[in-house]
Amino acid sequence: MGRLTVLALRLVLGVLFAGSLFVQTVVVAVNAVELDADLAEMRHPYLLITFLVLGLVTFQVVLVCVWRLVTMVRRGTVFSHTAFRYVDVVIGAIVAAALLMAVLAAVQAPGEDLSPGMVLMLGGAVLAVLGVALIVLVLRMLLAQAVARDAQAAHLEAELEEVV
Numbered sequence: 155m156g157r158l159t160v161l162a163l164r165l166v167l168g169v170l171f172a173g174s175l176f177v178q179t180v181v182v183a184v185n186a187v188e189l190d191a192d193l194a195e196m197r198h199p200y201l202l203i204t205f206l207v208l209g210l211v212t213f214q215v216v217l218v219c220v221w222r223l224v225t226m227v228r229r230g231t232v233f234s235h236t237a238f239r240y241v242d243v244v245i246g247a248i249v250a251a252a253l254l255m256a257v258l259a260a261v262q263a264p265g266e267d268l269s270p271g272m273v274l275m276l277g278g279a280v281l282a283v284l285g286v287a288l289i290v291l292v293l294r295m296l297l298a299q300a301v302a303r304d305a306q307a308a309h310l311e312a313e314l315e316e317v318v
Contacts (some may be wrong), residue, residue: 155227163224171217174210205258212251219244233297233304241294248287255280 219240226232226240259276 155224160224160228164221167217167221167224171214174214174217178207178210205254208254209251212247212254215247216244219247233301235301237297237301238294241290241297245287245290245294248283248290252280252283252287255283 222240223232223237226234226237231237255276259273259280262276263273
């Protein structure tokens with residue numbers, strides 16, 4: 155990965171992280187009172203705010219792990235077992251976000267607070283987020299194969315140097 159690509163990706167990750175922190179602290183705090191008034195007919199307006207903040211935390215965890223993986227790519231150490239830890243955390247954060255969305259849909263489904271179409275859309279979003287987790291899981295399997303090939307290549311190279 156080139157220096158410019160790494161720099162651009164880090165810039166995007168930094169802006170996304172700063173933006174999510176801004177939403178978490180400023181926007182949610184300022185609008186909490188307004189949300190309470192607007193959502194007074196809903197059963198759990200604070201639950202909605204809590205899910206928003208927790209969802210942003212899962213997003214921030216993914217951003218930090220991707221930053222670490224980009225650092226490993228830049229150093230040439232991504233094909234190691236250390237990378238699995240970050241990929242596993244990414245998968246866990248994505249699944250946690252899907253579970254948060256599913257719980258939010260389940261809490262809001264009974265009653266007339268949310269239309270059935272919105273609950274179905276939340277259900278579809280849960281499936282989409284779980285699909286992303288499965289894609290990252292497949293990429294983890296590809297990383298495992300690459301690590302195994304890298305170890306095998308290093309072993310064969312060492313044997314070849316002994317022969318020569």
